[in-house]
Amino acid sequence: MRRVLPPVIVGVLALVLWELVVTLGRIAPFILPAPSAIWRELVTQRTNVWEAALASGTNALVGLVCGSLLAILAALLTSRSRILGEISVPFAAVINALPIIALAPILNNMFESTSSVPRRLVTAIVVFFPVFLNLLRGLREVNPVHQELMRTYAASGWTFARKVRLPGALPHLFTGLRQASSLAVIAAVVAEYFGGLQDGLGARITSAAAFTAYPRAWAFVAGACLLGLTFYLATLLLERLAMPWRQQLIS
Template sequence: MRETTAGRARMIMAPVILGVVVIVLWQLVVVGFAIKPYVLPSPLSIWDQFTRAFGTIWSGTKVTGFNALVGLLLGAVLGILFAVFSALLRVFDELSLPVVLALAVVPIVALAPVLYTMFGAGEETARQLVAALAVFIPVYVNTLRGLRQVRPVHRDLMRAYAASAWQATRTVTLPGATPFLFTGLRIASSLAVISALIAEYFGGPVDGLGRSITSAASYSNYPLAYAFVLGSIVLGLVFYLLTLALEKFATRHSPP
């Protein structure tokens, strides 16, 4: 028990210590070499702007976070459904493969303006769809891979026990696919935030973090722009940690 606690403490403290060291070195380099803010602001100036504009950053975080959350849920549901159908129906798998490959290489920077034209720049629909598209691919690929991990010997064993299709799915297929599914979700959680931010660069209201970053940079207020970037980083970490907590909960309470 003590070894486990000590190991967890090391896992938490190691990145924290590394982060503190990087920030201190960053501050020393900026001050020591008199680097201009438009090249690289100092951590202290970024933190000062972060505390001053916290209300604006919080408002932008809620807008961007909501779009990323909607995109994450929509893309995850579609990715799981497509993976299930592809695993069960070979015809569906063969027909959907070219579509999935095409979606995987669609550039977000080109798709966002098209969606704004379709739904209107003032609506959040375009940003949510961009996030959903980014989420769909990793969830689909990882879930499908997990569903196909069942070994033939396990299938034969379930047939020997005269297990029904649902019993085989519940006891063999789903437990084997769960780690792959959550791997896709953890990857997708960060992609949802990044995609929502990128989509905000191409128009629409200035409420989100993406537009706030470009607005601050256009006025040469680079510490403020980095403060909005810090808010985006925190938002991405929150999404990742929530997904990780959901994975821990699901695996801990999964049936044996």
């Protein structure tokens, strides 16, 4: 409760301050709608927001899973070979430098306008780097004491990986997954700005803004925020289930 209460209080105070600034400052709705107006639109458009969030969430989830699996495989292979490490790390850095704004329209033109593949590809590319880099770091940072102990027991390579290397790399893996979970939603939503199916949050935001329905656009933005928060919390839950001993140590 002590961890949850402070951010909730800060969030409520921020919304109250936002409402007061817009109301008392008489800021035009097309510049910044009031939270109360956004809430009314969110309630009115709840079905549309839910459907759009489901479409964007599906693309984000598929991209997150595929990109993470590729990153895990690449990190496992790279950790076993110095040559692969010298090649793959710069290559992953190049992938990370690819801008979504430039990549999304190119991929949209490569597939049919009714295909969700471009958005999922963009998401997979975006999430690859944080998962790959964090897991690779965890696989390489082996405690020397543990390494010497396994050598003393003449442990095989598989036993060493199963008992020491992989469990030690799990915290790094979930650090990358936490970063990737939020990036997946951002990438999926931004990729929808550049054509293709008009069923996601990004497409609904641009459509509402084009018709100057700014409170409605902000309602879909709020839906994207809630979707990103859901992904992040799901990753935290998965981390607790996968590493219960770490939570006990923290406690």
